[in-house]
Amino acid sequence: MSRYKKENQTLHTSLVTLSPIEYRHDDPDGRLKTISDTLEYQAKLSVNDPAKQIVQCCPAVHMARLQIIDNVIPEMGQHPPDSLKSKYLLFVAEVDGSVDDFLDALYNGESDPFDWANEEDNRRAHADFVHNVWGQCIGYPEDRGCVFFRQYMHRCRIKVRLPFAAYNYTVAEIHEARDIQVKFADFVEANQGLGPDELFSRWQTFVEEYDPFASTGHLSLKKGLLRGDHHSISRKSLVESHMLTSSSDDRPPIDRGQ
């Protein structure tokens, strides 16, 4: 069985939400500005210090975007033009597994077993981010807590009718595959032109270094070498969680083909 197998069982979910922000023109409570400032700060972090981005701490996210829809763009020449009465916050994310798990991670942050000291700060930063973004939107509950956040996001969710994904791997699988590929490429480059004995000996060292026949029977990087190792999510757990949630979720499967 191939390690990175294409399966019909989809592991990805496309989450799209549209949250109303403000309908008054002058933004009297500064809601729009708070959201805009928060996103601008995160956008700067994405360049200057990517590891500190809030979304970076959600290991199941492939790609995500946030944008303020301040009005619809009317069709060319339409008179009078279509116009939105409220401004909206569009959030689109491609995530592994269930949306609820992702939303919990977005609200609480993912606990880091190697850095307990910053656990509370991390948790607070995530909750503040959610409060400064969705907390500014219309209808967001007064109470703080990931349950309320989850409920709110489901109220804003737009059913995705036609999602597309080019591949069917989790974020952890992609990072792992890339790391193995790079290590192997380095090995090939470093050992060009060797004779059979020397090559055989070095290959055995290479394979041992990457703990080849661990419980999975696959070539895998030793713990600690794998980027985001503590964040990795197993395919099995994702499939199980998806199967648990799929009965109550009417979203269509993401098309992947074979």
Next chain:
Amino acid sequence: MAAPPLEIRGQAYPMTAFSPVPRSRRWILSILMWVFSRKYFTLQFARNLMFIHFACWQPVRSDRFPRLSEDQPEEELKNDYFLFTTNFNGSWDQYIDAFGLIRKVRTGLNAIWFTSKGFPGPWPIRPFKRYIHYFEYELDYYYNAYPSLSVRDIVSATTLGNGLDDFVKQTRDIDSPGLFFDKYHSFLSNSASYLGGTRSEDVRHRHLHHVHARPRGLQL
């Protein structure tokens, strides 16, 4: 409110377009979405391109914009809207060019987007580009978990990973260096195409795109 230009690290470029669809074509769009979302219809045209990571097409009905408070005024839009979000490799122009120039993609696009008001079709390319440009929205924040990887990189890495697994299994009981040598070189010649640009130095030098989102409401 104009957002600042967004700097995007890596190879994926995000695009969001929100185009109007006459309400009278709502049912046609619903049927199309239903047909395209069936399992037997694999959106193969998009997969063959090998540069789209993820994409979503979804209609938003004029009466389905979320209204979460009694105070919030109800929207009174004349049109439904068609939301298109995508994450792709390369530049905006390359992406749109591919849509216009590749016949199968053009056909697929025509089928999905012909319900949108004023859609000129993906060919000729200039009106099509102007159309997409006109309805495109600025991004305020974008995140990519693997910014240095293109779709081809991901497919190469996972294909190589599978091959390497098999190779390790096949060779783990081999005692003869000579036999291993032959198998190793045979595997290497089969896998060479999956190793391009993968040295650790290359990976460390992730590049930075400066993406200036297109202005809202561009007048043509």
